[in-house]
Amino acid sequence: MKAKNLIGIMQGRLLPPINSRIQAFPTDRWNEEFAIAKELGLDCIEFIFEGEDYEKHPLMNADGINQIRQIESQTGIKVLSVCADYFMDFPLHKVNCLEKSISVLRQLIANAAVLDVKDIIIPCVDNSKLSSPLEISNFKTSLDKCIPSTEKYGINLTLETDLSPEDFSDLLTRFNSPYIKVNYDIGNSASNGYNPEKEIETYGKWITDVHIKDRVYKGGTVPLSYGNADFNTVFNKLKKINFSGIFILQTARRDMGKEKETIKEYMNFIKKYLN
Numbered sequence: 633m634k635a636k637n638l639i640g641i642m643q644g645r646l647l648p649p650i651n652s653r654i655q656a657f658p659t660d661r662w663n664e665e666f667a668i669a670k671e672l673g674l675d676c677i678e679f680i681f682e683g684e685d686y687e688k689h690p691l692m693n694a695d696g697i698n699q700i701r702q703i704e705s706q707t708g709i710k711v712l713s714v715c716a717d718y719f720m721d722f723p724l725h726k727v728n729c730l731e732k733s734i735s736v737l738r739q740l741i742a743n744a745a746v747l748d749v750k751d752i753i754i755p756c757v758d759n760s761k762l763s764s765p766l767e768i769s770n771f772k773t774s775l776d777k778c779i780p781s782t783e784k785y786g787i788n789l790t791l792e793t794d795l796s797p798e799d800f801s802d803l804l805t806r807f808n809s810p811y812i813k814v815n816y817d818i819g820n821s822a823s824n825g826y827n828p829e830k831e832i833e834t835y836g837k838w839i840t841d842v843h844i845k846d847r848v849y850k851g852g853t854v855p856l857s858y859g860n861a862d863f864n865t866v867f868n869k870l871k872k873i874n875f876s877g878i879f880i881l882q883t884a885r886r887d888m889g890k891e892k893e894t895i896k897e898y899m900n901f902i903k904k905y906l907n
Contacts (some may be wrong), residue, residue, distance in 0.1 A: 637875070637906065639899070640676035641669055642715065642843075642882040646891050655717070655882075657682050657689065663699065666707040672895055676710045678753075678841075678880045681740060682717040692739065697746050704747070712878060713751040713790070713841055714744055723760040725771035734774050738781050745785035751841045751877075753815045756793040762803075772806055782811040790815045790841050794824055797834040804838055814838040817882070819845030819853055822861040832869040840877040842870070844902055845884065853884045856901045867905035879906075 642655065646668045650656040657680040658665070669677055681689055690696025691714065704710055718736065722729040737752075744752060754775075762768050775789060782789055792815040793800055804812060816839045821828055832839070846859035856863075879902070886894045 638675040638712070638878040639902070639906075640678055640712065640878055640880045641665075641674050641895065642678050642880055643680045645881065645883065645885070646672075646895060648888050648891065649885060655680065659688075662690065663703055666703045666709045668892060669709045670707045672892065672899065674709065674895075674899075676712045676878060678713045678715050678882075679711050680715050680717055682721070684721075686718055686736065691743050691747075697743060700747060711747050711749060713753060713880065714740070714749055715753045715755070716740065717755060720755050720758060720760040723756070723771075724754065724774040725756075725760075725762060725767040727770065730770065730774055734777050737774075737778050741778065741781040741785055741787050745787055749787055751788045751790040751813065751815070753790045753792055753841060756791060756795075757820065761794055768803060772803070775807070775812065779807070779809045779811065783809065787811065788813040788840055792817055792820075792843075794820060797826065797831045800831075801835045804835060812838070813840040815841045815843060817843040817845065818861045818863065818866050819843070819847035819859065819882075821866075822859055823847035823850060823852075825849055828862055828866045829869055832866070832873065836869065836873040836875070839870075839873075839875060842875070842877065842879050843882040844879055844898075845882045855884045855886060856898050858884075863902075863905055 644656055644658045646665045647658050647661055665677055681691060686692060690700055700711060719733060722733045724733050756762050762771060788811050790813040814835055821831060845853055846856045846861040847853050848859045881898055883898050
């Protein structure tokens with residue numbers, strides 16, 4: 633890892649949950665998190681892009697983008713990555729929504745470029761997991777149609793999957809573009825029972841964005857150190873490959889109303905691995 637990897641937070645984690653959801657775009661309060669992130673010593677916020685009403689998202693209109701830029705300038709907190717959960721509901725490999733999803737992704741790439749976003753994370757897990765060779769083929773075809781936009785604007789399409797290390801590496805090598813990258817989710821790896829040493833050895837050169845979370849094997853998200861994530865191995869392997877990307881806290885929620893205290897605790901937990 634480089635001397636100081638940037639540490640950020642998944643959007644919404646510094647605010648109370650919306651409708652009891654662990655992760656959601658905080659429509660009415662998203663601008664409040666920048667000042668809180670600055671107070672806590674964070675570097676960036678990974679925006680969430682989701683929902684059928686995606687057109688109302690600040691990333692999808694000029695006024696919203698200008699507002700984000702203004703708050704970035706005021707606080708020094710950047711939006712360097714976008715977690716595009718939209719594509720969990722409208723996957724890029726499902727035939728009933730392919731063309732619309734490709735169009736939305738192209739627009740998101742162009743708009744995110746105005747903010748100097750580096751990574752757009754495409755989740756292929758849960759509802760959007762890649763379950764068959766046909767879905768993998770459809771997914772690659774869809775991304776191939778978006779790669780000219782990523783190369784034009786210099787933005788990575790950063791893939792998050794639950795594929796085995798071998799299958800994920802095979803998928804990555806099918807693309808002929810330096811802008812196809814990997815989001816490594818520590819907790820999801822633990823839940824799937826994968827060996828993090830093997831994962832990072834197999835496709836570590838593609839990793840640009842790491843989600844920090846803990847999960848129990850074949851179970852849900854839990855507070856850091858309460859699950860099966862092997863943080864020591866993960867961070868040691870990332871150091872060995874000189875990982876230079878960003879770390880995003882996508883951690884379990886705890887007591888409502890004590891979001892800042894929770895994130896402070898998590899930051900202290902991971903800093904011992906970064907020193």
